[in-house]
Amino acid sequence: MTRLTQYFDMRPRDALGALILVLLTMGLPLVIANDYHVNVLVLVFLYAGMASAWNILGGMAGQFSLGHTAFFGTGAYTSTLLYNFAGVSPWIGMVAGGLLSMVFAVIIAYPAFRMRGVFFAMATLAFGEAIRILLIYSRKHVDMPYGLSINWEPAFGNMIFEERSSYALLAGVFLLIVTLTAYGLSRSHAGIYLRAIRDSEEAAVAAGIPMRRYKMIALLISAFFTSAGGTLLAQYVLYIEPTTVFSMAYSVDLPLMALLGGIGTVAGPILGAFIALPLRDVLLDLFGSGAAGLHLVVYGVLLMVIVIVLPSGLIGGARSLLSWLTRRTAARKSEDT
Amino acid sequence: MQLALQLLLSGILLGGVYALAALGLNLIFGVAKIVNFAHGEFMMLGMYAGFWLMTLTGINPYWGSPLIAVAFFVVGAAFYWGVMRFTIYSTELTQVFATLGMSIALQNLALVMFSADYRTIQTMPDGRSSIDFGFVHLSSDRVIAFLFAIAIFVGVILFLRRTFTGRAIEAVSQDLMAARLMGINTQKIFLITFGLGIGITGVAGAVLVPSFYAFPSVGTFFVLIAFVVVVLGGLGSVTGTMIGGLSLGLIESYVGYFSPDLKEATHFILLILLLAVRPQGILGVKGAEKESLK
Numbered sequence: 024m025t026r027l028t029q030y031f032d033m034r035p036r037d038a039l040g041a042l043i044l045v046l047l048t049m050g051l052p053l054v055i056a057n058d059y060h061v062n063v064l065v066l067v068f069l070y071a072g073m074a075s076a077w078n079i080l081g082g083m084a085g086q087f088s089l090g091h092t093a094f095f096g097t098g099a100y101t102s103t104l105l106y107n108f109a110g111v112s113p114w115i116g117m118v119a120g121g122l123l124s125m126v127f128a129v130i131i132a133y134p135a136f137r138m139r140g141v142f143f144a145m146a147t148l149a150f151g152e153a154i155r156i157l158l159i160y161s162r163k164h165v166d167m168p169y170g171l172s173i174n175w176e177p178a179f180g181n182m183i184f185e186e187r188s189s190y191a192l193l194a195g196v197f198l199l200i201v202t203l204t205a206y207g208l209s210r211s212h213a214g215i216y217l218r219a220i221r222d223s224e225e226a227a228v229a230a231g232i233p234m235r236r237y238k239m240i241a242l243l244i245s246a247f248f249t250s251a252g253g254t255l256l257a258q259y260v261l262y263i264e265p266t267t268v269f270s271m272a273y274s275v276d277l278p279l280m281a282l283l284g285g286i287g288t289v290a291g292p293i294l295g296a297f298i299a300l301p302l303r304d305v306l307l308d309l310f311g312s313g314a315a316g317l318h319l320v321v322y323g324v325l326l327m328v329i330v331i332v333l334p335s336g337l338i339g340g341a342r343s344l345l346s347w348l349t350r351r352t353a354a355r356k357s358e359d360t
Numbered sequence: 361m362q363l364a365l366q367l368l369l370s371g372i373l374l375g376g377v378y379a380l381a382a383l384g385l386n387l388i389f390g391v392a393k394i395v396n397f398a399h400g401e402f403m404m405l406g407m408y409a410g411f412w413l414m415t416l417t418g419i420n421p422y423w424g425s426p427l428i429a430v431a432f433f434v435v436g437a438a439f440y441w442g443v444m445r446f447t448i449y450s451t452e453l454t455q456v457f458a459t460l461g462m463s464i465a466l467q468n469l470a471l472v473m474f475s476a477d478y479r480t481i482q483t484m485p486d487g488r489s490s491i492d493f494g495f496v497h498l499s500s501d502r503v504i505a506f507l508f509a510i511a512i513f514v515g516v517i518l519f520l521r522r523t524f525t526g527r528a529i530e531a532v533s534q535d536l537m538a539a540r541l542m543g544i545n546t547q548k549i550f551l552i553t554f555g556l557g558i559g560i561t562g563v564a565g566a567v568l569v570p571s572f573y574a575f576p577s578v579g580t581f582f583v584l585i586a587f588v589v590v591v592l593g594g595l596g597s598v599t600g601t602m603i604g605g606l607s608l609g610l611i612e613s614y615v616g617y618f619s620p621d622l623k624e625a626t627h628f629i630l631l632i633l634l635l636a637v638r639p640q641g642i643l644g645v646k647g648a649e650k651e652s653l654k
Contacts, residue, residue, distance in 0.1 A: 087453060134632050140452045141395045145587050146632060152584060153628035160621045271580065275460055282457055316471035316576075323465025330457040331446045 037206070040290055044202060048195030052188045061187040065259060067300050068194035069252055070280060072201040074292035076248035077277040079205055082287035083214060084241040085221025087140065089274045090131070090147030093154040094124040094246045096269035098253025100158070103171050103263055106181070113182035117254040124250035127154070128242050136238055139224070148274065155269035162265070170264035173257070182258045190259050197255055198293070201248050206289045208244070217241055221287070249277070283329060285338025294337055366496045367613045373502040375609020377568060379602045380509035381582050382589035383516065384561035390596030391533040391553040392448060397459040398439075399586055400579025401466035402558050406432060406565020407574035408470065411479050413566070420483045421566040422504055428566045429559045436558025440551050448550060463579070470576040478573040501570040508567045512560055513602055520598070529553055533596065588627045591634065 048068060055061055073095065080086050101123050102116025111119075135146045162169070177185045184190055208214045216237045219227040228234050257263050277292075280299050285291030302325075306318035333340040385399040396402075409428050410421030421428070439462070447458045482489075483501060490497045520526040531539040532549045540546055565574075572578070585608070593604020611630065616623040 087456070089456075131632070141456060144456060145395070145591070149584065149587065149628040149631045153625050153632065156622075156625040156628070160625060163621065275464075279457065279460075282453065286453065316468035319468035320465050320472060323461045323463070323468065326461035326464065327443055327458050330454050330461060331443070331450075334450055334454045 041206075044293070045199065048198055049192070052191030052195060055188075055191075058187060061191050063301060063304060064191045065187065065194050067296055068191065068198045069256055069259075070276065070300055071293045071296035072194070072198040073249050073252035073273075074277045074280040074284075074296050075198070075201045075205050075289070076245050076252065078281040078286065078288075078292045079208060079248075080241045080245035081278050082281050082291070083205075083209060083221065084217040084238055085287075086136075086238060086241065087144045087278070088147040088245075089144045089271075089278070090149075090151035091245075091249050091277050092269050092271060092273040093127060093131075093147075093151040094249040095253040095256075095273045096154065096158075096265070097124045097127060098250030099257035099263050099268040100171075100253075101250075102254040103173060103257050104167075106173060107171060112180045113254055113258050114180070117182075117251050120254050121247040121250045124246040125243050128246035129239075132239055132242055136235060148271070151269065151271065151274050155265055158269065159265050170262060173261040175261060182254075183261070194255060194259075197251065202289065202293065204244060204248070208241075209289055213237060213240060218287075279326065281336075283336055285336030288336075288338050291336055291338050298337070362495055363617075367617055368610070369496055369498060370502075371610035371613030372606060373498060373506045373609070374613060375606035376506040376509040376602075377502065377564075377571075377605075378585055378589050378608050379593075379605025380505070380512060380560070380564045381568070382586035382593075382605060383512065383598070383601050384557035384559075384564070385583075385586045386590045386593075386596060386598070386601045387516070387560070388553060388557040389590070390598075391529055392444070392550050394444065394448070394455045394459070396557075397456060397583065398462035398466060398579075399459075399561060400581070400583030401463045401470075402432070402435070402561045402579075403565040403568075403582045404470060404574065404576065404579040405435075405466065406562035407569040407572070407578065408474055408479075408565075409562060410566030410569040411481055411574050414481045414483070414569075421481075421569060422483065422508075425508070425563050425566055429563050432562025433555040433559035435562070437551050437555035439558060440554035444554065445547070445550070463583075467576050467579060474576065476576060478575050479569075480573050481570055483570045499571060505567045505571065508563070509602075509605075512563065513598065516556075516560070517598055525549075525552060585627065588631045591631055 051064055052061065055064060073091075077088065077091050081088055098117065098120035101120030102113045105111035105116040105119060106113050131147065131150045135143055135150070138146055173183070175183060177183045182193075184193075208217075216227070216232045219230065219232055220234055220237060224234060253268065257268070276299075278286075280295035281292040282295065283291075283299055284293065284295030303318065303322055306321050310318040310321055335343075381403060384402070385396055388394060388396050388399075406428065409431065410424070413419050413421060413424045413428070417424075443458055443462060444455075447455045489501070490499050491503060518526075520530055528539070528544045529549055529552065531542065531544060532546055532553075536546060539549075589601060589604040589608055591604070592607055593602070594600030608627065608630075611626060612623055615626045
């Protein structure tokens with residue numbers, strides 16, 4: 024019990040943030056009626072959840088993974104295969120996929136955790152690609168069709184719903200659970216250890232932190248939730264194929280959102296997803312009438328600019344703006360006296 | 361026996377091509393310590409440059425390569441001056457995402473300008489597309505690309521060893537601070553390195569378009585190949601790049617013969633295994649930032 028209160032010993036601004044998030048995730052699906060907007064909402068919630076999951080490993084622990092598509096795709100495939108060929112409910116499939124992703128995570132951790140920074144990124148990127156190629160390869164030997172569709176049979180047990188807003192609620196709950204985990208982690212000892220590892224591995228080890236164990240914990244949590252996100256998205260789209268669910272786009276998009284909002288913070292990835300996805304839609308509206316892909320050219324350029332101008336994301340930018348303002352007011356005051 | 365020889369020679373040719381595809385990446389990494397995730401996209405643009413040059417003017421990419429080299433040198437220098445200059449002292453994260461942003465922009469720019477069609481060109485008249493040595497057959501285009509690779513590697517090594525600028529580049533790659541104290545204009549060196557790296561990458565793309573299809577997302581394939589080559593051969597090492605390329609080409613040639621579907625997976629599994637078995641040896645993670653051009 025003391026442990027729990029310790030976890031939820033929130034600062035006022037955290038409590039405010041939590042309130043806003045609960046209102047957003049639980050309120051918006053009920054308020055918004057437009058089908059298109061609900062669709063955006065589902066995707067934003069799912070991406071926000073997965074970006075938060077990525078952020079546990081990439082932001083808090085500083086292990087910059089570019090291979091999360093492996094976990095995402097594993098989640099999507101495990102639940103879909105179990106559902107289509109064995110009739111297992113996706114709810115169970117989601118957990119099974121998450122566990123399988125954790126197994127993969129342990130396998131990749133062995134070589135990858137020996138590396139740092141950009142080398143870790145390259146190794147995880149290669150891992151994500153290898154999984155996709157192996158899947159396409161093994162498919163031929165088991166007579167699995169290239170794409171898998173899930174029959175639309177709405178039922179709670181099938182994790183298929185009549186209304187889009189139900190999906191939005193489900194995605195909202197997912198986001199809340201991931202956020203709660205991330206918040207709990209960041210406020211716990213483990214979170215402090217992870218930040219220490221991120222800031223200096225040598226210092227962390229010298230201080231007696233069991234580095235590999237804590238990196239592994241971050242990776243396992245991150246893999247599990249990313250995988251769950253894969254199941255949820257597969258149940259929403261009802262169609263998967265190797266090139267789309269094991270696409271490098273997920274590996275890039277999740278860290279991108281975390282970075283945009285503020286890497287390593289709990290709110291950052293959520294903020295990033297709430298901005299990046301609609302931004303892409305807005306750009307599509309603005310430039311979509313031109314040639315296909317033009318909006319992504321603008322998106323790429325914007326990304327470069329944002330990364331250079333605000334390397335610590337919107338939250339980091341807001342923080343430095345705030346501290347600059349306080350310093351300036353303080354300086355003004357001392358001038359006046 | 362004959363088969364083994366055929367596989368050996370095809371592997372060497374392919375390896376040379378892979379080495380050429382990775383050289384620009386490794387050069388930029390060695391000097392500026394930046395892993396350019398947009399590397400594959402510059403290669404893709406080089407392929408299109410070769411394609412359009414041939415299609416529009418009839419000049420084949422081999423003769424047109426000096427022109428492409430100059431054009432891509434300018435592109436690379438502009439990339440440095442316009443974007444990477446601001447990230448050179450930033451965190452790795454910023455660098456990764458600045459180059460990833462470039463990669464997204466360029467890939468989609470190619471989609472807008474050239475559509476998603478697969479394109480290739482035929483440089484050799486019918487009947488001369490392969491060279492017959494009696495016991496083995498080799499694709500003429502691959503042989504020419506391989507010769508280009510050798511020439512460019514020799515050129516780069518001579519440039520780095522024999523010219524003043526080349527030695528300055530090497531100095532910057534070994535110790536940035538010391539190079540500055542010796543009065544080397546490091547901004548200029550970075551600019552030249554990016555120009556050189558992207559210039560080579562552009563030529564690599566152009567001479568490969570007769571034997572590989574060009575399409576907007578082809579860069580993803582080549583950037584991963586380049587990573588594998590660079591990690592195999594050693595980060596920041598020019599000769600290592602050649603060795604890494606040849607090893608990968610040979611492995612792919614033999615694996616590809618026995619199990620064509622697994623060819624691509626081999627690259628990545630190889631990369632991961634290599635990192636697992638000899639993380640500090642070949643890759644030199646800990647000292648990687650101190651690795652210099654050899």
